Amino acid sequence: MRLATWNVNSIRARLERVTSWLARNDVDVLAVQETKCRDRQFPRDAFTALGYEVLHHGLSQWNGVAIVSRVGLEDPERGFAGMPGWGEPRAPEARALGATCDGVRVWSLYVPNGRDLADPHMEYKMRWLRALGSAAGSWLAEDPGAPIALAGDWNVAPRDEDVWDMADLEGMTHVSDRERRAFDAVLDAGFHDVVRPRRPGPGVYTYWDHQRLRFPRGQGMRIDFVLASTALAERVSSASIDRSERKGKGASDHAPVVVDVDPAG
DNA sequence: ATGGTCGGTGGCCGA
Numbered sequence: 227m228r229l230a231t232w233n234v235n236s237i238r239a240r241l242e243r244v245t246s247w248l249a250r251n252d253v254d255v256l257a258v259q260e261t262k263c264r265d266r267q268f269p270r271d272a273f274t275a276l277g278y279e280v281l282h283h284g285l286s287q288w289n290g291v292a293i294v295s296r297v298g299l300e301d302p303e304r305g306f307a308g309m310p311g312w313g314e315p316r317a318p319e320a321r322a323l324g325a326t327c328d329g330v331r332v333w334s335l336y337v338p339n340g341r342d343l344a345d346p347h348m349e350y351k352m353r354w355l356r357a358l359g360s361a362a363g364s365w366l367a368e369d370p371g372a373p374i375a376l377a378g379d380w381n382v383a384p385r386d387e388d389v390w391d392m393a394d395l396e397g398m399t400h401v402s403d404r405e406r407r408a409f410d411a412v413l414d415a416g417f418h419d420v421v422r423p424r425r426p427g428p429g430v431y432t433y434w435d436h437q438r439l440r441f442p443r444g445q446g447m448r449i450d451f452v453l454a455s456t457a458l459a460e461r462v463s464s465a466s467i468d469r470s471e472r473k474g475k476g477a478s479d480h481a482p483v484v485v486d487v488d489p490a491g
Numbered sequence: 492a493t494g495g496t497c498g499g500t501g502g503c504c505g506a
Binding site (some may be wrong): 235236238239260262263287288339341381435436437438439478479 | 493494495496497498500504505
């Protein structure tokens with residue numbers, strides 16, 4: 227099974243890019259983030275025409291997550307148990323969507339952007355990450371051999387080599403110690419970054435800000451991950467980042483991350 | 492030169 231994750235930064239603006247990429251790359255399951263639309267606005271027909279089923283969770287013009295699959299899409303879950311909300315009063319946002327695809331529990335995740343270390347959004351991001359780690363840990367406590375993929379835009383660059391220059395990012399979000407600790411807590415709960423061992427850095431990124439000409443300058447960050455449970459990680463045969471999708475007019479600011487998974491033994 | 496671009500939307504907000 228070929229599994230991918232991609233923050234598309236508006237599915238309606240990116241529809242041609244995404245569908246043609248799917249058709250060219252033989253992808254079975256795509257976890258999508260930042261669809262930026264409500265359910266009724268999601269362009270389903272373009273995917274069903276290619277033989278995919280679509281599961282979408284969107285509540286407004288912000289956020290929005292989807293899973294597109296041609297190998298099944300069972301037991302949908304919108305949000306996870308204990309997922310924090312935002313606002314006053316607190317309300318859940320469309321940032322997490324789970325479904326089982328050919329026996330693999332796939333989560334499409336869009337971790338909140340902290341904006342600034344002193345911004346209230348930062349506390350929200352921390353709450354959200356900790357709750358995700360806790361939920362993911364409980365799934366494995368229940369079934370240690372479960373094949374689970376936590377796929378998405380984590381808005382955290384967990385190691386120094388995941389960014390172009392730590393000096394340029396001093397005092398910024400994505401690289402702070404507490405964000406990194408929260409990310410590492412998910413790994414400690416029994417999950418594995420299956421891309422880095424196969425795509426060693428430095429200079430391997432998934433995101434380049436549209437602002438400040440980050441892409442032409444090679445100033446990227448690796449913030450999109452497929453974190454696989456041990457049982458799933460053992461089945462991963464290859465992994466890559468399709469940097470070519472960041473090129474040209476009409477590109478998202480993120481590139482797709484692709485993982486190949488062997489059939490269950 | 493400390494900005495530069497893209498989305499959503501509706502006359503700014505979010506990344």
